[in-house]
């Protein structure tokens with residue numbers, strides 16, 4: 396049994412604390428966090444510019460108390476959600492039949508995609524032991540959905556280009572398969588799965604195909620217009636049944652905004668939940684959550700209207716230009732960009748430097764960069780936003796120093812996060828670190844001083 400000492404138990408204060416003191420204290424505490432505004436983080440925060448952020452905040456504040464659960468009460472919110480879904484459908488190649496809903500984020504969108512497929516194939520084919528085929532690079536929201544909804548995840552490894560291996564996908568289809576999933580692009584390396592080929596396999600077997608465009612949904616359509624080589628990935632591909640796309644990532648909306656889109660309204664019905672005999676009234680809920688913060692729905696609409704196609708084209712051109720500078724600089728140091736990333740999401744390995752990449756990561760953190768480490772293969776992940784445009788040179792200068800240091804001091808691999816990640820990357824049975832991950836989650840709920848895992 397996990398023990399938590401008494402001294403860490405916090406009770407509701409007896410008397411109220413002055414609001415200005417509370418706020419001041421919170422401002423102090425916020426300073427402990429990663430410096431996203433200075434471009435020091437490469438995930439978690441998607442910041443366009445201060446003016447855009449203030450605009451989103453103003454909209455959010457306007458609808459702060461309203462609830463998207465009951466659109467009858469708040470017609471403005473109903474309109475915003477319907478229009479956000481419609482705009483997303485048009486962007487992602489849905490025909491006249493396309494349908495969808497907003498959700499709180501990529502994970503909820505993915506949950507809904509898996510639930511719709513599960514309920515559809517139970518209804519139509521009485522499949523009671525459903526399976527879905529997932530590239531190993533698919534976002535964990537799918538294994539989470541599998542875990543929650545009783546669908547068996549069948550993982551497929553990658554080909555030499557880091558795309559899901561099609562022969563293995565074909566071999567994995569059986570009579571219980573309800574869904575094949577591909578990413579556009581996948582998170583770890585920014586690589587596109589072969590969407591058209593996956594959709595064809597799905598279609599040939601009469602099963603559903605979902606495209607996870609959480610990261611690419613509000614970027615790839617613009618990159619295509621800008622002339623980048625983007626293979627077909629959306630509803631224009633025959634056989635695609637549903638697509639998830641996050642507004643709160645490359646749509647630069649406020650957090651808590653994503654869309655799940657379906658090929659038609661009949662299929663969308665399998666996502667909904669209704670109950671007509673509840674004493675509390677006739678209950679309908681489009682997605683996972685009950686209460687839905689109207690602020691994030693309204694701010695998503697505001698973001699789309701304020702950016703327009705022109706705004707997104709300009710924004711994504713800037714991101715691509717900045718990404719290119721990062722990639723060129725990284726490669727010039729002998730590090731290696733993995734495979735062929737399609738947008739401002741990519742990863743690099745030690746390459747010809749032969750330094751330990753996790754030592755490089757630790758040393759970068761010492762210089763104030765918040766680094767995302769990855770395993771299989773060992774690499775560092777970057778997600779570029781306009782916040783990084785002013786810091787490319789500073790990053791590359793630090794990276795050069797750090798690579799030299801890492802080469803000179805291989806013994807650093809024995810300590811810091813490098814030791815932990817080095818172990819995680821090499822361990823033959825990954826479940827051996829499960830206990831450690833549970834501990835990590837428990838530690839985040841320890842009050843008071845920062846527990847071991849969260850020391851910076």
Ligand SMILES: *Cc1c(COP(=O)(O)O)cnc(C)c1O
Pocket residue numbers: 499500501502503534536578580581582607608609610641653
């Ligand atoms: C971020 C992400 C998700 C999950 O989205 P959340 O908004 O974090 O729940 C799913 N798929 C991909 C490819 C992602 O990058």
